[in-house]
Amino acid sequence: MTLFANTQEVLNYERIKTAIQYLSENFKDQPSLDEVAEKVHLSPFHFQRMFTDWAGVSPKKFLKYLTLNHLQEKITEIPNVLAMADEAGLSSQSRVYDLFVTLEAVTPQQYKSSGKGLSIRYGYHVTPFGMCFIAATERGICGMAFVDEAQQRTEYEQFAQKWAFAELIHDPAYTQPLVAQIFIPQQVSKLQQQRLQVLVQGTNFQVKVWEALLKIPLGAVSTYQQITTAIGNPKANRAVGSAVGSNPIAYLIPCHRVIRKEGKLGNYHWGPERKKAIVGWEMAQVEISS
Numbered sequence: 001m002t003l004f005a006n007t008q009e010v011l012n013y014e015r016i017k018t019a020i021q022y023l024s025e026n027f028k029d030q031p032s033l034d035e036v037a038e039k040v041h042l043s044p045f046h047f048q049r050m051f052t053d054w055a056g057v058s059p060k061k062f063l064k065y066l067t068l069n070h071l072q073e074k075i076t077e078i079p080n081v082l083a084m085a086d087e088a089g090l091s092s093q094s095r096v097y098d099l100f101v102t103l104e105a106v107t108p109q110q111y112k113s114s115g116k117g118l119s120i121r122y123g124y125h126v127t128p129f130g131m132c133f134i135a136a137t138e139r140g141i142c143g144m145a146f147v148d149e150a151q152q153r154t155e156y157e158q159f160a161q162k163w164a165f166a167e168l169i170h171d172p173a174y175t176q177p178l179v180a181q182i183f184i185p186q187q188v189s190k191l192q193q194q195r196l197q198v199l200v201q202g203t204n205f206q207v208k209v210w211e212a213l214l215k216i217p218l219g220a221v222s223t224y225q226q227i228t229t230a231i232g233n234p235k236a237n238r239a240v241g242s243a244v245g246s247n248p249i250a251y252l253i254p255c256h257r258v259i260r261k262e263g264k265l266g267n268y269h270w271g272p273e274r275k276k277a278i279v280g281w282e283m284a285q286v287e288i289s290s
Contacts, residue, residue, distance in 0.1 A: 007126050009126045009128075010126060010130060010131060012050055012054065013054075013128065013129060013130045013277075014130070015040040015041075015042065015047075015050065016040075016050070016051060016054055016055075016277065017130075017273045017274065017277060018039060018040050019036050019039065019040050019047070019051065019059060020062075020063075020066075020273060020276050020277055020280070021273050021276075022036055022039045023036060023059060023063050024063070024066060024276065027063065027067075033047070033048060033059070036059060047059075054128060054281075055280070055281055055284045056284050056285060056288045057284045057287070057288070061284075062280050062281075062284060063280075065279065065280040065283040065284065066265070066276055066279065066280050068262070068263040068264070069263070071221060071259060071263040071264075071265070072262075072263040074220060074221045074283075075221060075222070075223055075226075075259070075261070075263065077220065078216065078220055078221065078222045078223075078226055079226060079229075100195045100196065101196045101197075101198060101214055101252050101253075102195065102196070102197050102198070103197075103198050103200060103207070103210060103211055103214060103253070104139065104140060104197060104198070104199050104200070105199075105200050105201070105202060105207045106199065106200070106201050110201075111201050111202075113165055114162065114163055114164040114165045114166070114201075115162075115163035115164070115165055115166030115201075116165035116166065117165075117166075118137050118139075118163070118166040118167070119137065119138075119166065119167045119169060120135050120136065120137050120142060120143075120163060120166045120167065120168050120169065121135065121136055121137075121169045121170075121171035121174040121175060122134065122135035122136075122143070122156075122159075122168060122169070122170060122171070122175060123170065123171060123172030123173075123174070123175035123176065123179075124147065124152065124172065125172065125175065125176060125179040127146070127179060127182075127183045128183055128277075128281065129146055129251075129274055129277055129278055129281075130146055130147075130148065130274065131146070131147050131148070131149070131152075132144060132145065132146050132147065132179065132250070132251075133145045133146075133147050133152065133155050133156065133159070134175045134178060134179060135159060135163075135168075135175070136174070136175060136178060137166075137199060139197065139199045140196075140197030140198050140199040141178060141196065141197065141198045141199065141249060141252065142163070142198070142199040142200070142201075142248070142249075143159045143162075143163075143248055143249065144248075144249045144250045144251060144252060145159070145250050145270065146250055146251075146270040146271075146274060162201060162248070163201075178196075181196065182196065182251065182252065196252060198249050198252055198253065200248055200249065200253075201248070202243075202246070202248070205236075205239060205243060206243040206246060208231050209227060209231060209240055209243035209244060210243070210247060210253050212227050212230045212231050213227070213244070213247070213253050213254055213255055213257070213258070214253060214254070215230070216254055216257040216258075218282050218285065218286055219282050219283045219285070219286030219287075220257060221257050221258070221259045221279065222257060222258055222259070223258065223259060223260065223261045224237050224240050224241055224244070224258060224260075224261075225237060225261055227240050227244070227258060228240050244258050245269060247269070250269075250270060251278070255268075255269075256268060256275050256278045256279060257279065257282075259279075265279065
């Protein structure tokens with residue numbers, strides 16, 4: 001039995017994902033609105049309205065955020081932003097630019113015991129980027145992943161293995177307010193006072209990388225090389241890449257904001273098209289709110 005319903009929001013996201021993929025693959029041919037709408041089986045009017053309701057901008061303007069030139073320009077901006085974050089402190093930087101996320105790592109003993117003594121509540125919920133699995137303790141959100149219906153069991157089993165000795169309770173009523181807080185329309189000024197705590201298991205190095213990711217503001221992108229510099233270990237590209245790929249809390253620890261130095265978005269644990277959707281959506285929200 002499936003754990004999530006076939007909601008209109010999920011269907012709309014699948015159409016948006018298909019449209020973004022088609023636009024990206026055929027960008028040089030400049031496909032018309034009619035052509036894209038046909039690919040998602042909607043009239044041009046309904047497709048334009050659906051996409052604009054989701055992103056806040058038109059499909060054509062959205063695609064501008066994903067071009068190599070635009071992403072390369074964003075890359076050049078980030079060193080100054082990260083330097084400002086170091087001077088101001090992580091909390092101040094997060095408060096100004098993004099959801100106010102603070103990170104706590106479990107103790108070495110709790111890491112070894114795989115969550116023994118913790119009660120973790122989890123649920124599956126609709127987001128602007130499809131369904132997500134989210135899990136939380138009283139100490140904070142400890143797991144989050146985007147899931148397609150076929151993947152839900154795999155994501156749950158991987159999470160359960162990591163927290164093998166914790167008590168896992170299916171409680172979507174507990175996790176729904178967290179999802180609502182995370183994915184409300186990203187009007188930056190309205191988010192300044194919101195606080196979200198995340199609880200992670202990881203090595204000291206992984207935690208250091210995840211803390212660096214939290215400094216990348218909404219609507220910005222960084223490179224693996226810039227992250228290595230930010231953590232004071234400029235030769236650790238491969239290790240940083242591994243830590244980014246091991247991120248246990250999708251979206252809140254924004255590994256989607258790390259791209260290749262040439263301006264290509266690159267891979268993403270939850271799918272490259274989802275990464276395009278998230279990065280473009282975030283850039284649109286910043287532009288709308290500025």
